[in-house]
Amino acid sequence: MASYRTVLVGTDGSASSFRAVTAAASLAAATGATLVLACAYLPMRERDRSAAADVLGELSYKVSGSTPADDALRAAREHAVAAGARKIELAAAEGDAVDALVSLAAEHGADLLVVGNRGLNSLAGRLLGSVPSAVSHRAGCDVLIVHTTSGR
Template identity: 85%
Template sequence: MAYRTVVVGTDGSPSSFRAVSAAASLAAATGATLVLACAYLPMRERDRSAAADLLGELSYKVSGSTPAEDALRAARGHAVAAGAPAIELAAEEGDPVDVLVSLAGRFRADLLVVGNRGLNSLTGRLLGSVPSSVSQRAECDVLIVRTTSGR
């Protein structure tokens, strides 16, 4: 089976960029479109005010979808370097699992790629992790990339 559309989640962390690079390499090998996805949650007004006071005219960098869009731009660089032939960006407000599963459906993805971060942590085992929840809810293939040592 050749993948036509691959969705990969990123939060702008170095470990998520390893998942992006793996997904981009796979997209390059199959000629698939790569969708870089990032979920974000709205900042509380109190936190937004504190950031605005601290950052002044740069406060736009921490409000709304700007941090997610920054993460996506950085992820695009990794995807281009790995040879992805076609790249789309998607920043959406919501819980990471909900956003990834929703975007995979909306883009009719054949494959959803996430990093393993959280799978081996105590919190992940007790409360559930993004990779575990995505693998249970997605209606397409899921690839969990080893992006952390798990120690």
Template identity: 80%
Template structure:
């Protein structure tokens, strides 16, 4: 088995994605790898951003731009550190999750992408493709699909 030097793990702030972060953090700790926590987001269109700013006032920053993704990444970092990871980087990137994970893996010469199995066994996942399935087909590196949901 090749030693992993850079591990990318996707998170969206959900409980199941945090289980993947914990597994990736433990693996990074065991191998001494750099762990890159990645969160994809879609920029809010200007019209929606303006409506949110009007409705939320001083709290509008919480739902605009990359702020929700950055919040998810900070929470994920705490979990990764608790799992033993020591070298943790954060990446909030605009785009779809699969595109972001594959792009980051290429840019950072990652050896491994870790994703949860959410969507893998769902009807929508079987018809449209799921993040774990699509990442496993597109990535140039190893992909670890962590069992994070019951699959039902």
């Protein structure tokens, strides 16, 4: 097995993505690699931002900008630490998940990009393509697809 120095794992804050984080963190801990927790986010349209501000008031900042991604990354860090990762970096990037993960992997010099398998077995994933499938074709490094869903 290759010795990985930098492992980047994508998370969206979902339970299945945290299973990928745990797997990546265990691998990083075993190899002494730096673990980069990565999350993509899309900017909120002004109309949606205004609606959120009306409903949420002072708490509207929680759904705008990179705040949701930052929240997902903080939660992912807890999973990574629990799995034994010691050197952890956080990276949020604006854009489509595939573009963001591939770019962040290159930017951080990742030897391994880890994603969950969510979307591979769905009809939408088969018709439109899934994040794991697209990442595996576009990444400039090794890709590990972690089985994080039941496949149903």
